[in-house]
Amino acid sequence: MPRTRTTPPSPGPVRPGPGAHTALRPAAVGIREGFWQARREVNARTSIPQGPHLLESAGNLHNLRVVAGTAEGEFQGTYPFQDSDVYKWLEAASWQLAQRTTPEDDGELADAVGRIAALVADAQQPDGYLNTWFQLREGGKRYEDLRWGHELYCAGHLIQAAVAHHRATGGTELLDVGRRFADHIDSVFGPPGSGKPIDGIDGHPEVETALVELYRETGERRYLDLAGYFVDRHGHGLLGNEAYCQDRVPLRDATNVEGHAVRQLYLLAAAADLATETGEAELRAAAERLWQAMTATKTHVTGGLGAHHDKEDFGDPYELPNERAYCETCAAIASVQWSWRMALLTGEARYSDLIERTLYNGFLAGVSLDGERWLYVNPLQVRDGHTDTGGDQSARRTRWFRCACCPPNVMRLLASLEHYLASTDADGLQIHQYVTGRYAGDVDGTPVAVSAVTDYPWHGAIALTVEEAPEERPWTLSLRIPQWCREYRVRVGDTAYDQTDAPVSDGWLRLERTWASGDQVVLELALDPRLTAADPRVDALRGCVAIERGPLVYCLEQVDHPGGGLDDIVLDTTRPLAVKHRPDLLGGVTTVVAAGHRRHIPDAGWWPYRAAEGAGTPSAGEPLELTAIPYYAWANRQDGSMRVWLPTS
Amino acid sequence: MPRTRTTPPSPGPVRPGPGAHTALRPAAVGIREGFWQARREVNARTSIPQGPHLLESAGNLHNLRVVAGTAEGEFQGTYPFQDSDVYKWLEAASWQLAQRTTPEDDGELADAVGRIAALVADAQQPDGYLNTWFQLREGGKRYEDLRWGHELYCAGHLIQAAVAHHRATGGTELLDVGRRFADHIDSVFGPPGSGKPIDGIDGHPEVETALVELYRETGERRYLDLAGYFVDRHGHGLLGNEAYCQDRVPLRDATNVEGHAVRQLYLLAAAADLATETGEAELRAAAERLWQAMTATKTHVTGGLGAHHDKEDFGDPYELPNERAYCETCAAIASVQWSWRMALLTGEARYSDLIERTLYNGFLAGVSLDGERWLYVNPLQVRDGHTDTGGDQSARRTRWFRCACCPPNVMRLLASLEHYLASTDADGLQIHQYVTGRYAGDVDGTPVAVSAVTDYPWHGAIALTVEEAPEERPWTLSLRIPQWCREYRVRVGDTAYDQTDAPVSDGWLRLERTWASGDQVVLELALDPRLTAADPRVDALRGCVAIERGPLVYCLEQVDHPGGGLDDIVLDTTRPLAVKHRPDLLGGVTTVVAAGHRRHIPDAGWWPYRAAEGAGTPSAGEPLELTAIPYYAWANRQDGSMRVWLPTS
Structure with missing residues (x-):
């Protein structure tokens, strides 16, 4: 059953449903100023508003119009997954609408979202299917090329956009489209013996996390079950046992990440989602094991992931080249999404350590300071005399890509960044990332809120003020002490502590108090280079x-x-x-x-x-x-x- | 005019025609025993005889039969250049026939060559054209996809096979096929204003060297001119200025090798051929400059070339990864072919230094010791826990490849290895590579011959005996002192010299004597690890x-x-x-x-x-x-x- 509109900022992409087995719940965060807000304003004022024009000139909107019957012509573009660029932009714009940080643009953006969402609805087939590549180029053939076709991948991005749109606007017009597509998929895909016509998976995971989110948004259990079916069927040879497609080995048996980096990471985000919802210990253990193996052996210092150009895939352990680091921008985004789910599932700070590193480095390098140019790959070295051959994998920023997966992915992460910053549990509020703004959540049934002012990452001081707290009940304000930090001190009211007095435990500095509104905490992280x-x-x-x-x-x-x-x-x-x-x-x-x-x-x-x-x-x-x-x-x-x-x- | 059959071993792929501007001429060498003869026997007894079966099962011969009208069916295989595998095998088998080192196999091999050559002749169109991919899959379209189509590339390998067959057997049946194709190409391709319908080049150079060889074999100047036209038209945007296709910059302006390694090297081999035949100083200077830049900045220690998997191309200067070294076996072969042409053009020993390094390392790793399995790429490192995804670019040896360019290329180089070992000029005989065998050539109109016995590269002693020499006329026996060699000594008759008494000059130890039959020279190269x-x-x-x-x-x-x-x-x-x-x-x-x-x-x-x-x-x-x-x-x-x-x- 659709929930009613939430008050923005939205509580984020992981919103555990009933029966969830998470350690932490995402808190609501409003980012007001500072480092990230500056990047988000560029995103809101430049990148997102340019999206419809770029999708127009690249042909993505044209393709939808032809399918909708309101235009004529052939498929424009190169790849079967071009619809997903539209859906990712819709998701980004929806998260942006939810923030209302740029009121003067709001009307125009809302109009664009409404127009493009209506176009998607018009293009959808009566039975819920939609994919302009297969409808325009392949004579309407469906699901005959699951390895390369990206039909479920595109559906996943549509569903995720629909969830975002519903959360942001409360309107159901796009959510209904997403549900119709999900229902259609549910009628077609299922295990042997289910009576469904196809036992299959998509070569590019994405639909799995989207279906879990749709379950969370609607409460419909069968979307969760369908996500679980797709995750489980990877690694059993449905796609020829190709590592590239995440089909060489079942996740529960895997010992390290492998294959196409973004595919691997999206699948693991879904595994974390499922472990969260079902409480399955084996899937959780696999996700924890693979995260540990990935970070210890296959992660660049920037948080960048993926060592090879030719298959956009992970290399062998410790194979981390500089000039040919692939480090696709989308892989950095996927890493943040997966790690956040792991943070909520386990309560462990190290996942947010990697998120921080990735956000400030491997991810943020993907967009220019002016929000107009992009990097698809993020090398750690460009040599003297480098011969750049251009194209999507250029080491030079580009206005748009033939394979334009990264730009709208950056837009949606920046527009939803507040989802990844803080959490609550029954004992208190955990601050994972430091921004100037307001962290708010529910602690054992009572609202708590803390505001923060900081010039992080340029300066290490974070000044926190309790704004809302239950009366006369102690709770814990947990501050993540970053893994890179060798020295910190903290002042609570008038009392100063060094790191011996207030020690870090598993990455968290836990301050348990009976907090009162107006209480002040200043954390100082030493920022020596x-x-x-x-x-x-x-x-x-x-x-x-x-x-x-x-x-x-x-x-x-x-x-x-x-x-x-x-x-x-x-x-x-x-x-x-x-x-x-x-x-x-x-x-x-x-x-x-x-x-x-x-x-x-x-x-x-x-x-x-x-x-x-x-x-x-x-x-x-x-x-x-x-x-x-x-x-x-x-x-x-x-x-x-x-x-x-x-x-x- | 076709020349008459030469006495095997053939004088090699570079046989300057009249008016040549070479410093050196290839000498005739017979390899009798030792390191390379062992590899060549495996090539003759296993690799080459298996060729027809592998070409049968991969569909290459089927495709020719369908075009010839003696079979029915669709094109088999993946790539438009599959005909070239047949031609390279024909070339290898022809060089093998020329050696007659395996007389017991000779009849069978000659039969196979005759049968396959006849099939090629049957498949050729009346106007000289032949390409099974375009004839069977593209409805007979011609030359509409010069960037990827490989039509001239395949033609080049056919012409090269025809030249080898003619030199080896004296028969003209395949040479006539090659000439018809060359004449057809000459009628189609030419510069603007020539009246020819197409001003174009092939995305993969190869036809250029083949046309020079056809000129050498037939004396027809227009084949040389056509080769020059193709070389000159690279780098002028006919293929979109892509570095990959050797079209970014004209060779005469280039400052380093770039793009697809094999394409670059075949083009440079043609440049050396043309500089040899025409004496053009600018083209020669470009070839020398690019060879220097390549070896100094883009060559692996094995002689392997090509740093990137995704485009099989050269990397930036000093970008020489180990585990992802591409080092395609074909690139090593192309490097030997180009360097040998440079050695003959300039007389400089360093070109044969690189040939030696490449032959013993980057090239020879491409074939298993039993001659039955191959490497397409030749990495310098395979990590612990390497996940091999199989396919052509596997770090594990494979029986044959979907893109099977390398195996028959190895076969033809091993079968023609004697072409790359020695040279003569008016002053004497130069030994570039040491084998047990006989080096023979013409010095100022008089035959000279030297036999050699050596267990090189395991031992550093090379015992040479003059077998044939002009009477009472001094000439110079030049021995290449390898670039890696720090210490050597030489004995001429009863006189011993150390490297102070008999110094190396530009890589050559030059022994000028009035040699007599039976004179003995022993060179000892110190082989300390x-x-x-x-x-x-x-x-x-x-x-x-x-x-x-x-x-x-x-x-x-x-x-x-x-x-x-x-x-x-x-x-x-x-x-x-x-x-x-x-x-x-x-x-x-x-x-x-x-x-x-x-x-x-x-x-x-x-x-x-x-x-x-x-x-x-x-x-x-x-x-x-x-x-x-x-x-x-x-x-x-x-x-x-x-x-x-x-x-x-």
Whole structure:
């Protein structure tokens, strides 16, 4: 049964239904100012409003109109999943409408959402099916190419958009479309013996999480069961046992992530959803095991995931190249979605550690500072003399892609960012990510709220004020102490604690008090810049360090280092790192200044390999001041080389 | 005008015509015994005889029969260039026939060649065109998809096979087919204003070298002109300026190799051919410049070329990954073909240095020791826990490929290997590669011949005997001192010289004498095993060394190091390397034994990056004896990890 409209901001994509087995429930967060709000305003004012124009010129809307019978022509575009770009934009715009942070744009955006949602409804077939590629190009054939066809993938994004739209606006027009499609899928797909015509799965998971969300939104149990069926049937050879399609091995038996990164991560998000809803221990254990294996062996320091260009897939353990890091923007988004579900399921802070790292680095690099240009892949190095061949996988930002999965995915994550920041349980409120805004939730039946003011990540102080609290009942305000943080202190009212007095436990600083409205807490995280090295098994990073500060990974860009390339730059690890805030630079960033030099390598002749004993030490050139900028801000000035990992000798 | 049959062994694929501007001419070499003859016997007895069966089961011969009207059915296979597999096999078998080293198989092989050559002739259209993909699948459309269609590429391989067949057998039946196709192409393709209907080039170069060879074989100048036209038209946007197709920039303006590796190398081989035939200085300079840039910045230590899987293309300078090294077997072959043309054009020894390195390592790894299984890509590392997804780009040897370009390419290079070993000029005979056999050529109008006995590359002694020499006229016997060689000595008759007395000059040890039949020369190359390091700009190889001995690059295989994986092995560079010949192992190899250990890395938890100051040194485990085998012999036992480059700390 559809629920009534919730008060924005919405409680987020994971809203456990009755009988849920979560440790935590998402809290409502309003982001008011600061780092993320600036990015969200660009998203609201530039990226999302441009969406309909870009979907128009790429042909996506045209395709829907032809199917709806209001236009004529052939399918426009390259890929069978182009409808999903429209649905992801609808989801982003719906979350945006829910925020009402840009009232002056609201009418126009609401009009666009209404118009495009109506177009989708018009295009839907009477039986609930919709896919413009198969309807226009494949003569209406259905479900005959589950490996590549993306029909259920597109349906999933439509359903997810429908849920978002309903939560944001309370209107049921798109939710009805999503339900009709889900009902249609439920009538077609099922296990052997179910009487359903097809026992099958989609090569690209996505419908699974969407169906769980539809269950949460409607209370209809069969959507959850259908999601469970799809998750369970992966790994049994329905798609030829291809790792790429998440079909080589059942999730419950897998020992590490593999195959196409986004497919793997969407499937694991669904596994976490199902473990949350059903309480199944085996599925939860598999999700925990795979998360641990992924982060320990297959995650770039930026949180980026996916080592290979040719199949957009995970590499072997510790295979983490720099210049060919794939790190698809969509994979970073999927990682946040999966990790958040794991955080809620387990209550463990490490999932939000990875979310923080991913948001500030591997994800945010995917969109330009002006919100108009995008990166599909997010390498950790661009060499001197790089020959960029253009196309979707370019190391240069692009206005739109032939395969435009990433831009609307960025839009929807930024527009729904408040879903991923805080949680509650029966004992209190947990703050996972620090923003200037208001965190509110329900603690054992009573509303609590805490406001926060911070200039994080540039400064480490977070000033919290209790705004709402039950009278005379103690509860715990839990603050995540980030995994990168070596030193912090906290003041509660007039009492100051260092980290010995107020120790971190499993990533959480837990402050149990009988809080009263007006109580103040100031957390201070030390933000000294630091040098980071990798596990020695990561061959690509031997003899290198990365500069980090707080949650930010830094990089060097060619434009800040005239007079030569970056390939010969060496960092001097014996000299201190300095911090310099540059309000003029890249929208205002704190840079890290380090000492280094450019090495002089003797002319190698025609062969670059030589006797080890003589090849040791290129001579050091003039000392050089290295200016490191946050990785997320790279590729916003002139083209040139870039590197995160810096040799130390 | 067709020349009459030459006496095998044939003088090789580069036979300058009148007016040639080469420094050197290929000499005739007969390989009798030793390392390469063993590989060639496997090629002659196993690989080449299996070719027709594999071409039958993959559908290549079926396709020709359908076009010839002697069978019915659809096109079998995946790719538009499948005809070329047949032609490459015909070329390989023809070179094999020319050798007559396996007389017992000769009749059967000659029958197979005759049968398949006749099939090709039957399938050819009256106007000379032939391409089963376009005839069977594309309704006979021609030259409408030059970027991907491979019509001229296939024609090139047919022409090259025709030249080989003519040289080997003296028969004109296949040469006539090749000429008809070349004449047809000449009637269709030409520059604007030529009156020819199409101004175009093929996305995959190959026809260019073939046309030069056809010119050499027939003396028809217009084939040379047509080759020059095709080379010149690359880089002018006829194929959308794609680097992949060698169309981004004209060769004469290029500064480094780029795009699809095999395409680049075939085009450069043609450039060397044209510079040889026309004497054009600019084209020669471009070829020299690009060879220098390629070897200095884009060549793996095995001679392997091509850094990327997704486009089979060159990476950026110094981007030389190990586990994702593409190093297509065909690229190694193309590199040998180009470098040999450069060696003849310039007389410089370095080209044969690269040929030697490529032959013994990056090329030879492409075929199993038994001649029955193949590698398409030749990585320098396979990690512990590698998930192999199979397919053509697998790191496991495969019986045949969907894209089966490499196996018959290996067959033709092994069957024609004697073409690449020696040369003559007016002053003498140059020995580029050392084999047990006979080197013969023409020096200023007089035949000279030298026989050689050697157990190279296992032992460094090469015993040479003058067999034929002009009376009372001095000439120079030039011996290539390999670029890797740090110490050698030579004995001429009873006189011994060390490298001070008989210095190397530009890679050549030149012995000018009035030689008499029976004169003896013994060259001894010191074969101490050595550790090699890479240019510091090769990020993938920082802190690593490779083991080499003579021309051989070594690697570790999992199977020789039980009790753990290879990812944690560290080589101790302070301990000496030992040499151990193992006649029982891998057909008889000299192993290099080194000291090392497995490092113990403390459990990293879920995040593999940590503070640089504390992350320095994993503790060293028990000492371990490391057994390195020649890289070419890897992947001939059980599956497992492998690595060429070894960390030193």
